Amino acid sequence: MNHTLTKSVAAYLTLPLVALALFTFGSASGGDSAIGATRIVQATAAIAAMTAPVLAGIGAWEASRIRRSNLDSLGVARTQLEVVRRSLAPTIFAGWFVTLVIQLARARAFPSSLPLLLEFLLPYLIVVSATLAGFALGQRLHGAFAIPVAVVGTWLLTVYPIAIEPLWIRHLTGYTTSCCSVETVLSWRAVTGAAMVALGIAVAGALLASTREALRVFAAAVGLGLVLAAASYLVSDLGSEATQARPTTDLECVQEEASGVELCLWPEHKQLRGMIDQASDEIRTSLARRQLAPPAKLTEGFTSSEAWIFGTYRDATSSEIDTALVVGLLPELPPCIELGEYPAGVVTGVMALVVADYAGKPEAFALMASEDDVIEAERVLELSEAKQTIWFESNIAAIATCDTNPVMARDLS
Amino acid sequence: MTISPVFDNVSFKYRRNSVLHAFSHEFGAGSTLLLGPNGAGKSTLLQLAAGVLAPREGTVVVDGASSTDRAERGRYLSTVGFMPQRISAMPGLSVREQVAYVGWLKGKERSDAWDDSWDALGYAGLQGLADRAANRLSGGELRRVGIAQTLIMKPGVVLLDEPTVGLDPIEHARFQDVLDELRGSVNFIVSTHQAEDVSNNFDHVAVLADGTLRFSGSVAEFFSRADPSQPKLLSAYTNVIGAQ
Secondary structure, three states: OOOOOOOOOOHHHHHHHHHHHHHHHHHHOOOOOOOHHHHHHHHHHHHHHHHHHHHHHHHHHHHHHHHOOOOHHHHHOOOHHHHHHHHHHHHHHHHHHEEEEEHHHHHHOOOOOOOOOHHHHHHHHHHHHHHHHHHHHHHOOOOOOOOHHHEEEHHHHHHHHHHHOOOOHHHHHOOOHHHOOEEEOOHHHHHHHHHHHHHHHHHHHHHHHHHOEEEEEEEEHHHHHHHHHHHHHHOOOOOOOEEEOOOHHHHEEEEEEOOOOOEEEEEHHHHHHHHHHHHHHHHHHHOOOOOOOOOOOEOOOOOOOOOEEOOOOOOOOOHHHHHHHHHHOOOOOOOHHOOOOOOOOOHHHHHHHHHHHHHHOHHHHHOEEEEEHHHHHHHHHHHHHHHHHHHHHHHHHHHHHOOOOOOHHHHHH | OOOOEEEEEEEEOOOOOOEEEEEEEEEEOOOEEEEOOOOOOOHHHHHHOOOOOOOOOOEEEEOOOOOOOOOHHHHHHHHEEOOOOOOOOOOOOOOHHHEEEEEEHHOHHHHHHHHHHHHHHHHOOHHHHOOOOHHHHHHHHHHHHHHHHHHHOOEEEEEEEEOOOOOHHHHHOOOOOHHHHEOEEEEEEEEOOOOOHOOOOOOEEEEEEEEEEEEOOOOHHHOOOOOOOHHHHHHHHHHHOOOO
């Protein structure tokens, strides 16, 4: 008869762990939850924050019960590594099962995502590292201390770094909660850094768990220190978010042969193509009446300054798309707007209302505009066509610079 | 070949405290009572024989296998069964699971360990407690778990370190019954610091003091060291311990 010989508490905790991780995963917010990378990150964060501490505690329990049982005084033929493997296999499998369930839940939530291989593997590494670290702790401390220290310590080391500076420290734990908008992807540096740390802890934990030789313990400590240093170096250029610009090669572009107009969208937004096509056609037609022509290429993501660039999200309504398209027609605001030294600031809101009117979408900013801007926009639109052209061309230029005074409607009337 | 530990020029010390120095002795077949006062080195000697400790110098050989030879260590450990003074239950395991787990630790495949654990429990009279949580056993029952753990490998020699210390008279008697049943089917060495444990149930007596073997012989030879005018057991023991 085949028997597991050593019952693990992990067997009883697997289902509660699955429930806990699914709850954490389901209630996660931040980023566009429809985006594959976001869901992967949320899945990893759920594993790191909720599953890993429990597994570390179980690892500590397994080590402490072996310690208490005094069985190594019997003359043991198995190597310590074999003993560790047998003790922790159920715990690690439980962790991997939880990870698999979470990843299946993620895949169901967003079936078309193609996860980064490394990010896909990261939670599995975190499971192993937490369990081994807990075991190594349990070998050295009494269970009454080792188990709570393993649980609380793992949780704090995972979650607390997002509250401290430098900001990049948070990227070492795999507990990334700020990813991703559709135009960004997970930074390979953050994922690799977290994977290096998890792997380093796993190897150091295995070394510590399988030996008490001072030289190997020293090697484990030095090795882990080096891995931490290398991973820190890797992520130290990142800010608070573990993201980088998404490659524009991901854009799916369709060009109309007759007009030459091209519309490029992120794959996640392909269901919006019809609405965007229709709205942009209406805007082009309306602008044409003012002898204005937006760029032929309408695109999400920055491809070139010659393109009509806009941004939207998966569940956008038609009015939100109208607003996004009109915003894309406005010039990019200069950095000085943050400093307050921006004379054209008084007409940016007015320009948005005027452009929205020219685009045939006057309601695009209706709810956002201030009363003063609405009054000034009405004054502009009451000017003659020639004067409106002067106002428009002068202020489009002024808005794009930091030192040009705008032209007001009263100056032209 | 006799399956019993052969010490050849063995030295061992804990840090600076030398316990055995150039110790050589071949234990005989059958049952041996290893007697000596506390701190004499009995436990160290048994742990060296069990392969739990490695000698600083010299070798311990059982059935042609050396305890320190990596290639022979597996065979050595399966030939020697050792029951330490302290038997502890592994939390979360039943009695049978604990015995089977020890079988696995000693080198058995998982399924073999599980199957053989039943027989081992039978030798120790524990089949009725097989499914009980190991950490709910009495001290005497735990000692019998220790016996079962020792026997699961069907060893050629069994080493029992102070197996009856702390047992109440009923548990002590029950444990002796287990030993009596083993007698003849396996060689064993039982260490004790209690001279009253010497009895004709043993084939040999060895007396250790200060890491030196003061006596080795039959029970009759041991008692022959007594002064006729003194209580036989105490006198023999005192004379042996005091003899240089």
